[in-house]
Amino acid sequence: EYKGMSKDQMMQIRQQNCNPMTMKVTSYKRPVFIHQGHMQWLWDVDGKRYLDLFAGVATVSVGHCHPRVTEAAVRQLKKLWHTTNIYVYPPIHEYCEKLASYLPDPLKVIYLTNSGSEANDLAMLMARLYTGNFDIITFRNSYHGGSPQTMGLTSNAAYKYPVPSGLGCTNTMCPDVFRGIWGGSHCRDSPVQTIRECSCPQGCCVANENYIGQLKDTFATSVPSQIAAFFAEPIQGVGGAVQYPKNYLKEAYKLVRERGGVCIADEVQTGFGRTGSHFWGFQGHGVIPDIVTMAKGIGNGFPMGAVVTTPEIAASFAKAVHFNTFGGNPVACTVASAVLDTITTEGIQQNSLEVGTYLLTQLAKLRDTYEIIGDVRGKGLQIGVEMVKDKTSREPLPVHAVGEIFEDIKDMGVLIGKGGLFGQTFRIQPPMCITLEDADFFLAVFNKALFKYMERR
Numbered sequence: 001e002y003k004g005m006s007k008d009q010m011m012q013i014r015q016q017n018c019n020p021m022t023m024k025v026t027s028y029k030r031p032v033f034i035h036q037g038h039m040q041w042l043w044d045v046d047g048k049r050y051l052d053l054f055a056g057v058a059t060v061s062v063g064h065c066h067p068r069v070t071e072a073a074v075r076q077l078k079k080l081w082h083t084t085n086i087y088v089y090p091p092i093h094e095y096c097e098k099l100a101s102y103l104p105d106p107l108k109v110i111y112l113t114n115s116g117s118e119a120n121d122l123a124m125l126m127a128r129l130y131t132g133n134f135d136i137i138t139f140r141n142s143y144h145g146g147s148p149q150t151m152g153l154t155s156n157a158a159y160k161y162p163v164p165s166g167l168g169c170t171n172t173m174c175p176d177v178f179r180g181i182w183g184g185s186h187c188r189d190s191p192v193q194t195i196r197e198c199s200c201p202q203g204c205c206v207a208n209e210n211y212i213g214q215l216k217d218t219f220a221t222s223v224p225s226q227i228a229a230f231f232a233e234p235i236q237g238v239g240g241a242v243q244y245p246k247n248y249l250k251e252a253y254k255l256v257r258e259r260g261g262v263c264i265a266d267e268v269q270t271g272f273g274r275t276g277s278h279f280w281g282f283q284g285h286g287v288i289p290d291i292v293t294m295a296k297g298i299g300n301g302f303p304m305g306a307v308v309t310t311p312e313i314a315a316s317f318a319k320a321v322h323f324n325t326f327g328g329n330p331v332a333c334t335v336a337s338a339v340l341d342t343i344t345t346e347g348i349q350q351n352s353l354e355v356g357t358y359l360l361t362q363l364a365k366l367r368d369t370y371e372i373i374g375d376v377r378g379k380g381l382q383i384g385v386e387m388v389k390d391k392t393s394r395e396p397l398p399v400h401a402v403g404e405i406f407e408d409i410k411d412m413g414v415l416i417g418k419g420g421l422f423g424q425t426f427r428i429q430p431p432m433c434i435t436l437e438d439a440d441f442f443l444a445v446f447n448k449a450l451f452k453y454m455e456r457r
């Protein structure tokens with residue numbers, strides 16, 4: 001039972017004292033006032049239960065207040081809250097050794113941070129120091145952070161302020177096979193395929209070739225001949241689960257390395273088993289990055305991030321001392337260690353694969369039923385459902401219409417997310433402990449919300 005502030009009081013404080021703009025991300029007419037959580041469930045201050053399929057933006061990886069993780073945190077809180085990495089203390093060493101064992105060679109040197117933006121900032125710096133180059137390429141429609149540096153990587157107007165944040169950052173065309181100008185039904189690695197007919201005369205490999213052509217154009221026109229880095233998420237998150245054609249990343253990595261750059265995988269959303277088939281999203285593309293950044297799911301909601309790189313790149317980072325007061329905090333390391341153990345012992349990655357594949361397959365049936373679902377895509381529990389006015393024009397479903405469906409789903413007890421440049425893509429990125437029954441509940445709710453909207457339209 002909640003006996004704290006009234007909802008009106010909280011809303012007033014939100015407007016006056018507490019970063020009011022963040023609520024734009026949901027824009028619920030009737031906001032959710034969360035009280036507590038357990039595993040895939042959240043309860044609001046009135047005691048109403050929600051199935052949480054957005055996990056605090058793909059962050060609660062193994063479940064809200066997962067008992068094993070909570071117990072580990074409490075144990076460490078009683079022992080030691082804080083020291084810094086200038087001393088030698090067990091949790092950070094135990095954690096770094098464990099995390100390194102989840103990464104392929106030669107990705108073994110770890111720098112712990114407190115967030116994804118911090119991790120990406122550090123990766124940018126590392127890439128520039130190692131290569132001696134400055135320019136960094138990311139995709140349009142990407143999100144890599146909100147700090148002044150990473151805002152330059154991010155390519156979504158909603159998250160950009162008018163300051164010189166983009167020095168040395170260039171965006172290249174996002175190889176989006178649904179909304180992009182080239183596409184096709186077999187272009188990407190997903191259990192379901194887009195309904196869009198392949199637009200390439202000779203098959204889907206041509207779409208990939210064309211998008212790679214755009215990357216080459218970027219090299220020819222927008223950056224010096226030598227670059228520092230190329231950043232990409234294995235499957236976009238904020239961008240709306242956009243997946244690239246098969247082999248795109250493999251070819252892009254090769255081209256980037258030919259120009260002296262390093263390849264950086266932003267695993268902030270896709271890491272830790274979320275894509276189901278693999279522990280890291282990059283493994284699904286058959287590539288090994290030079291730097292991997294992670295956050296969100298690493299700590300199941302505890303503030304933490306990491307940069308992992310090779311001994312060679314780490315060596316050039318030794319030109320000065322990189323100091324971070326909280327990076328590697330004992331409680332954060334203990335929590336993150338328990339998260340890794342939980343993922344492994346509870347078959348979390350396998351669950352992502354099974355429940356995710358089921359969700360994707362069932363959502364594809366809804367796509368075939370409703371004119372306003374343009375695309376269903378993703379892997380594991382990194383899922384996007386792109387809403388359109390109609391399947392022929394593929395124009396984004398207007399914001400108010402998406403908002404109505406989104407609100408109705410919430411009112412029926414399920415929280416999902418929104419993404420894409422026009423807020424047109426529903427995002428399903430739940431705690432990875434959800435069950436097939438939860439998936440069925442969501443599918444019934446989604447179906448009902450769509451049906452009601454179509455009746456009103």
Ligand code: PMP
Binds near residue numbers: 116117120145146266
């Ligand atoms: N990279 C990606 C892919 C993200 O989705 C985000 C956050 N949405 C970030 C980086 C930045 O993480 P943080 O909010 O922890 O700074």
